[in-house]
Amino acid sequence: MKRTATAVWSGTGKDGNGNLTTQSGVLKATQYSFGSRFEEGIGTNPEELIAAAHAGCFTMKLAFNLQTEGFAATELKTIGQIVLEDGRITQSNLTLTARVDGISDAQFADLVKDAEENCPISKLLNTTISVTHTLNA
Template sequence: MKFTRSASAHWEGSGKEGKGTISTESTVLDKAQYAFGTRFEDGVGTNPEELIGAAHSGCYTMQLSFLLNEEDYVADALDTSADVTFEDGEITKIHLTTKGKVPNISTEEFEKIATKAKEVCPLSKLMKAEITLDATLE
C-alpha cells in the first residue's frame, strides 16, 4: 500500500512576532493558528511538537491494535498519550504512555506487543529522538 497525505503551513512576519496557520488535506486542521507564543509560551493555537505528539500517539495506538489482532486479541479500549520534549533547538525525546483494556491477555503479553508496536510504528521509525514507553493493562 502506498499513499501520500498533505499538510501546509503559512507564515507572516518575523519568527518571534509573526504568526501562521497550519492546514491539512482532510481539513481537520483548516488554518489552525500557531505562533511563537503557542510554541514556546502559553497561547491559543497549536505547535509542531503537539502535532507530532498527536500523530505519534495516533499512529502507535493503531499499530498496537493491528498487532493485538494478529495475536487474536481485540481491545475494548486503547488510550495513548505522547509527551514530546523540545530541548536546545531539537526534539530529544518522545515518551508514550498507553493503557489498554484487552480481554483474555496477560500483562506480560500486552507489554510485549506494546513494545513491538513502539518499534514498528511508522512514526517511531521516522523519529531520531529517544522513544520510551510505559504500557499498562487495566
C-alpha cells in the same frame, strides 16, 4: 499513499504568526505562533502535532498487533509527550492505559514493544522513545 499539509507564515519568528491546513481539512488555517509553541498562547504547534501523530500511530499499530494475535482492545488510550530541548526533539514519551481481556502481561508487553519500534512515526523520529503501559486499568 501520500498525505499533505500546508504551513503559511507571515512576519518574524517571534512576532509573526502562521496557520496550518491539512489535506483532510481537520486543520483549516489553524493558528500557530511563537506564543503557542514556546509559551501558552492560543493555537497549535509542531511538537503538539507530532505528539498526537505518534500517539495515534503507536495506538493503531498496537491494535493491529492485538488483532493478529486474536485480541481486540476494549480501549487503548495513549498520551503522547514530545520534549523539545535546545532546538531539538530529544524524547517522545508515550503513556498507554489499556483494557484487553484474556491477554497475559508478558504477551501484551511484547506487542507494545513491537508497536513502539515499528509504527511508522517511531521509525521516522530520530530521538529517544519510551513507552510505559498499564494493562486492564
